[in-house]
Amino acid sequence: xxxxxxxxxxxxxxxxxxxxxxxxxxxxxxxxxxxxxxxxxxxxxxxxxxxxxxxxxxxxxxxxxxxxxxxxxxxxxxxxxxxxxxxxxxxxxxxxxxxxxxxxxxxxxxxxxxxxxxxxxxxxxxxxxxxxxxxxxxxxxxxxxxxxxxxxxxxxxxxxxxxxxxxxxxxxxxxxxxxxxxxxxxxxxxxxxxxxxxxxxxxxxxxxxxxxxxxxxxxxxxxxxxxxxxxxxxxxxxxxxxxxxxxxxxxxxxxxxxxxxxxxxxxxxxxxxxxxxxxxxxxxxxxxxxxxxxxxxxxxxxxxxxxxxxxxxxxxxxxxxxxx
Amino acid sequence: xxxxxxxxxxxxxxxxxxxxxxxxxxxxxxxxxxxxxxxxxxxxxxxxxxxxxxxxxxxxxxxxxxxxxxxxxxxxxxxxxxxxxxxxxxxxxxxxxxxxxxxxxxxxxxxxxxxxxxxxxxxxxxxxxxxxxxxxxxxxxxxxxxxxxxxxxxxxxxxxxxxxxxxxxxxxxxxxxxxxxxxxxxxxxxxxxxxxxxxxxxxxxxxxxxxxxxxxxxxxxxxxxxxxxxxxxxxxxxxxxxxxxxxxxxxxxxxxxxxxxxxxxxxxxxxxxxxxxxxxxxxxxxxxxxxxxxxxxxxxxxxxxxxxxxxxxxxxxxxxxxxxxxxxxxxxxxxxxxxxxxxxxxxxxxxxxxxxxxxxxxxxxxxxxxxxxxxxxxxxxxxxxxxxxxxxxxxxxxxxxxxxxxxxxxxxxxxxxxxxxxxx
Numbered sequence: 001x002x003x004x005x006x007x008x009x010x011x012x013x014x015x016x017x018x019x020x021x022x023x024x025x026x027x028x029x030x031x032x033x034x035x036x037x038x039x040x041x042x043x044x045x046x047x048x049x050x051x052x053x054x055x056x057x058x059x060x061x062x063x064x065x066x067x068x069x070x071x072x073x074x075x076x077x078x079x080x081x082x083x084x085x086x087x088x089x090x091x092x093x094x095x096x097x098x099x100x101x102x103x104x105x106x107x108x109x110x111x112x113x114x115x116x117x118x119x120x121x122x123x124x125x126x127x128x129x130x131x132x133x134x135x136x137x138x139x140x141x142x143x144x145x146x147x148x149x150x151x152x153x154x155x156x157x158x159x160x161x162x163x164x165x166x167x168x169x170x171x172x173x174x175x176x177x178x179x180x181x182x183x184x185x186x187x188x189x190x191x192x193x194x195x196x197x198x199x200x201x202x203x204x205x206x207x208x209x210x211x212x213x214x215x216x217x218x219x220x221x222x223x224x225x226x227x228x229x230x231x232x233x234x235x236x237x238x239x240x241x242x243x244x245x246x247x248x249x250x251x252x253x254x255x256x257x258x259x260x261x262x263x264x265x266x267x268x269x270x271x272x273x274x275x276x277x278x279x280x281x282x283x284x285x286x287x288x289x290x291x292x293x294x295x296x297x298x299x300x301x302x303x304x305x306x307x308x309x310x311x312x313x314x315x316x317x318x319x320x321x322x323x324x
Numbered sequence: 325x326x327x328x329x330x331x332x333x334x335x336x337x338x339x340x341x342x343x344x345x346x347x348x349x350x351x352x353x354x355x356x357x358x359x360x361x362x363x364x365x366x367x368x369x370x371x372x373x374x375x376x377x378x379x380x381x382x383x384x385x386x387x388x389x390x391x392x393x394x395x396x397x398x399x400x401x402x403x404x405x406x407x408x409x410x411x412x413x414x415x416x417x418x419x420x421x422x423x424x425x426x427x428x429x430x431x432x433x434x435x436x437x438x439x440x441x442x443x444x445x446x447x448x449x450x451x452x453x454x455x456x457x458x459x460x461x462x463x464x465x466x467x468x469x470x471x472x473x474x475x476x477x478x479x480x481x482x483x484x485x486x487x488x489x490x491x492x493x494x495x496x497x498x499x500x501x502x503x504x505x506x507x508x509x510x511x512x513x514x515x516x517x518x519x520x521x522x523x524x525x526x527x528x529x530x531x532x533x534x535x536x537x538x539x540x541x542x543x544x545x546x547x548x549x550x551x552x553x554x555x556x557x558x559x560x561x562x563x564x565x566x567x568x569x570x571x572x573x574x575x576x577x578x579x580x581x582x583x584x585x586x587x588x589x590x591x592x593x594x595x596x597x598x599x600x601x602x603x604x605x606x607x608x609x610x611x612x613x614x615x616x617x618x619x620x621x622x623x624x625x626x627x628x629x630x631x632x633x634x635x636x637x638x639x640x641x642x643x644x645x646x647x648x649x650x651x652x653x654x655x656x657x658x659x660x661x662x663x664x665x666x667x668x669x670x671x672x673x674x675x676x677x678x679x680x681x682x683x684x685x686x687x688x689x690x691x692x693x694x695x696x697x698x699x700x701x702x703x704x705x706x707x708x709x710x711x712x713x714x715x716x717x718x719x720x721x722x723x724x725x726x727x728x729x730x731x732x733x734x735x736x737x738x739x740x741x742x743x744x745x746x747x748x
Contacts, residue, residue, distance in 0.1 A: 066406060066427065066431050067430070067431040067432075069406065069409075069410045070409055070410055070431045070432065070433055071431075071432075072410075156573040156576060157513065157573070157584070174512050175512065175513075175571055177573055177575060179575050180574060180575055180726050266399070266576075266577060266579075267399050267400060268399075268522065268577065268715055268718065270575065270715065270718075270719050270722055271715075271719055282714075285403045285406065286403070286710075286714065287710045287713060287714050288406055288710065288713075
């Protein structure tokens with residue numbers, strides 16, 4: 001699913017990038033051909049995305065435990081699963097943590113990605129090549145081995161981070177447990193998530209930056225604009241469609257973070273580390289309450305729909321402005 | 325779940341029923357059963373030589389049947405089992421931790437083998453607590469495989485250098501530990517008693533020793549009892565030991581404790597008998613420790629007695645949907661029979677499934693076998709597995725050891741949660 005979203009993202013970005021000059025909208029005609037042409041694609045999307053989503057919605061209305069799983073037969077309970085999780089204080093904590101985590105991670109990822117994209121534009125060719133290869137390497141590292149590497153680095157007994165901090169004189173970090181305090185633990189998780197998110201975002205933004213007309217920047221500079229003014233009044237408005245797409249994608253990814261927590265904490269994260277995806281997985285596959293787990297997942301989808309609605313609306317507004 | 329899966333399941337069920345009908349009460353496999361036979365064993369349960377031996381004997385009888393023995397990991401086995409049982413082709417035979425059997429027996433995923441019990445060697449002398457774990461509402465759903473109990477493994481050379489003897493009471497354990505810390509404590513990696521924070525099965529003996537328990541049953545209703553004053557007393561004792569004697573990760577689990585022990589910076593660990601083999605394994609451990617290891621039971625707070633330990637262990641079940649129930653039974657008869665159970669004791673160092681073979685234990689394994697004579701079991705409820713997979717006990721320990729919650733508040737939260745889950 002993530003891969004599918006990413007592919008969409010790429011297509012979306014390319015479309016925005018290569019948006020042709022304003023064109024006249026054709027008068028819509030009752031013509032079946034376009035619908036016939038998109039039908040296969042729609043069918044595939046409905047099958048790949050619609051069916052699991054439908055199943056999820058259906059499962060969230062069922063009492064579906066291990067016995068029901070074994071008998072392939074659930075019991076309809078209406079909205080009872082939602083009532084149960086929404087009245088669970090643990091779930092409230094999970095929601096709060098997930099939202100805060102997402103905001104911080106999206107913010108940091110976008111900040112560093114923009115920073116690196118701007119840097120890429122200014123450095124020499126060799127450095128740009130090195131930096132880009134570095135980014136691509138990070139992007140290409142399979143996520144599980146990458147998390148295992150990070151896990152070793154922050155290991156309690158043998159971690160290089162503790163060793164380094166101690167030797168750099170930052171204090172006594174021998175046997176420092178990074179996951180004892182959830183704030184520290186989430187900091188480590190944030191580092192890993194942001195590290196993994198930067199390459200895609202930075203490369204996309206860099207691609208967008210190359211499209212900023214040089215003459216606009218030159219004109220602004222001649223008029224005495226400072227670099228930050230150029231950035232704020234020229235670069236950002238031109239890159240707005242890209243920023244919107246990347247913001248919405250980052251929000252989706254960071255709200256769904258699962259592997260970083262699950263693998264890093266040896267598949268037994270303590271309750272402090274339950275993000276909404278971990279909560280959903282735990283309920284479904286550890287406690288075998290598939291109905292409750294699905295309800296949590298539905299809540300997650302609902303929140304994402306609300307959040308991304310804003311971005312989608314903005315994107316549509318932008319594209320209609322362009323097409324005027 | 326999905327229509328196609330349903331269809332498969334229906335077909336599988338029909339085939340299974342047909343096979344069962346053909347099989348009747350005769351123990352031997354019917355000609356209709358052609359395998360392949362899929363067996364799931366847990367990581368570290370049977371030594372490879374035992375598995376090879378069973379397969380060779382089986383092959384001699386059924387040359388055309390392929391047996392696939394697959395080794396599963398404890399950390400994710402429940403998820404895998406859930407999925408396998410829900411699908412149309414579960415493994416024919418699976419090893420189940422004794423605390424997991426009730427959960428799967430209750431949903432009908434395991435074959436009822438009550439009528440076939442006598443076909444298994446030594447079934448009249450099976451370990452009572454393992455047989456109990458296989459029994460739900462008077463019916464037998466699995467075959468006892470082996471048992472394990474924990475004791476303290478220690479470094480004899482370190483004890484000698486610090487001038488201490490294996491302790492005979494909990495207070496003594498603390499004294500011995502502190503002497504070891506005084507002797508070796510300048511090494512920042514040294515732990516006198518290495519105790520990872522999530523190691524619930526090492527903490528349980530302390531709770532039981534003071535008269536506490538995890539939950540008590542009256543009628544069909546369970547009540548969590550970790551918040552009782554006796555349980556709290558036991559946990560206070562563990563907390564003292566951990567804070568003074570252990571430098572292990574307070575949020576870590578026990579999965580790597582043998583490798584850590586083999587590194588040479590640890591004097592004592594609470595471990596299963598088979599872990600001696602992991603510690604001295606040439607690949608993962610240090611074979612030179614072979615002659616420097618001793619073991620003693622976890623001492624009670626009453627001097628001279630031992631604390632009750634959790635009787636762990638595994639059972640072997642046949643999937644209700646197995647297409648080869650007859651073949652599965654024959655394979656099981658070998659692994660659970662005298663010949664290979666004897667090897668499990670002598671090579672694997674575990675406690676065998678029958679009391680008649682217990683005397684084969686010698687040396688260190690004998691200490692563990694003796695510890696098992698004073699043993700306890702977790703609440704035998706189909707919902708118990710959810711307490712385990714919900715990390716209720718682990719979370720409680722971690723919050724106590726890290727000082728995030730006081731013992732009264734951590735135990736009361738855990739106790740409520742356990743009451744809620746067990747009464748499901």
